Amino acid sequence: MYRLGISADGRRLATPGKDGTVRVWDVGDPAAPVAVATLTNHGDSVKSASFSPDGTVLATGSADATVRLWHLDAGEATTRVRARVRTPIDPAEWQRRFPGLPHDPPCGH
Secondary structure, X not given: OOEOEEOOOOOEEEXXXXXXXXEEEEOOOOOOOEEEXXXXXXXXXXXXXXXXXXXXXXEEEEOOOOEEEEEOOHHHHHHHHHHHOOOOOOHHHXXXXXXXXXXXXXXXX
């Protein structure tokens, strides 16, 4: 059984997947959902997703016996990536990971 997550404001939906990913959708217009992120770091199927009350953190649980906390604020996420990644991120990969944000890789690469 898979458990979807919906943010308290009803604007975001998190869909766990058998492929170990979680997709986050903007469902502000239910007739035209927009994919806003694909989260990949579980080693097995993701079984559940739940948003924090303020919608800034998504918790996911996987069949690999892990729970992950995802900080959904794009500015905070890019700051975390820049602090940890030391290899260049090309523009295509940047847009895949951070859709809509200007290419600003770690260490100015």
